[in-house]
Every structure is written in structure tokens, then in C-alpha cells.
Amino acid sequence: GQQVMQIPQYQHVQEGEDFTTYCNSSTTLSNIQWYKQRPGGHPVFLIQLVKSGEVKKQKRLTFQFGEAKKNSSLHITATQTTDVGTYFCKGGNQFYFGTGTSLTVIP
């Protein structure tokens, strides 16, 4: 099936540092969704981006959808220990999730 690739696979940051994960597709996406999975939990929907070049913010989280609608990013400013988890993207009308980025925040 179609795959959306995410990088990096793992990221360790010091608390207070910024963090970014990137999602890339070889095909144009109708929209992109982002999910967060806490350790021991299940994926929880965060946000959906639909328009080319769209930027949305949720407190310290900034989500971007590329102009060509083939890539997206999630940026966390000044990470906190509550940000720990795995972040997944899911492209458009696909049923397939990205490979995920596991974030560790070191206090």
C-alpha cells in the first residue's frame, strides 16, 4: 500500500528544546492528519490540514502542510515531558499511517 515516510524515527531532546518531525509522500495528498500516541496508550487524533500551505497551531504545536501537498511537518516549541510519545501522520484518503517519530524528552 501507499506509504507516507516520516523522519526521524527517533528523537531525544532536552526539556525546553524544540522538536520537529517531517512527513513525506511521493503522491499528492488530499489532506493530512496528525496523531499522538502516549507510551502505553493508543493513537489520538490531533489535527487535520487540508489546504496547500496551511499552517495551524495548538499551543506549542505548529502544523504545516506543504505547498505541493506532498509533505507536512509538526513542530513543538520548548518541549515538555508531557510531549513524550510517538507522533504519526496519515495522508489523505489513505488508510496507511506514517512510520511514526518517537519523541523522548529528557528532564
Place this chain on the structure above:
Amino acid sequence: DVKVTQSSRYLVKRTGEKVFLECVQDMDHENMFWYRQDPGLGLRLIYFSYDVKMKEKGDIPEGYSVSREKKERFSLILESASTNQTSMYLCASSLTTGPNNQPQHFGDGTRLSIL
């Protein structure tokens, strides 16, 4: 809030057994999904269903089958369990798919161990 309930949080079975994992959603969603999650491999789609009695294969259907006799219930069946099917299994549902697809809502997962 959407509630997706998986019948077991933890399950231990033996090689060769037929295993049933049950999932129920309470929001009248059209679509239901079964994924397995393994370290470093993300979420891999096993099967999905877009309507009662309808099913489509995902990326890794081998060794699995599914049943959707009622809209709210989607069952995953391991025909003859093998040790390489030890994994976390996640069920999800969504209202719509296609270009205007709605978010997926997940159950808590079933951690299945095959001995």
C-alpha cells in the same frame, strides 16, 4: 465522544489456536480497521471494512481474516495462531473515508502473546 472498545487488553494463546479479537464502536461509524503495531514498524493495516459484510485487505492480511456482521462490531480472527503474530492489535473506526476522510478513533489495544 466516540467509544471504541476492544474485548481484551491482554491475551495469551498457544500456537495453532484459533483466536478471536473483538471490537465494538458506539458512534454508527461506517468504517472500521484492524492494525498491528510492532516496535519500529509503526501501524500496519491488516484489514478494513467500509460497510457491513464488506472487507478489504490491507498491507498484511496473511494469516488473518475478519468478520463484520453488524455495523458496530468488527472481529479479527487468527485462523491458526503463530508466534510471529505476537503483537499489539489496534482497532479503529471512522465516519467516512475518501478525500474528505474523517479522523480515526482507536480502541485501547489488545496485547496478544502467542506461546
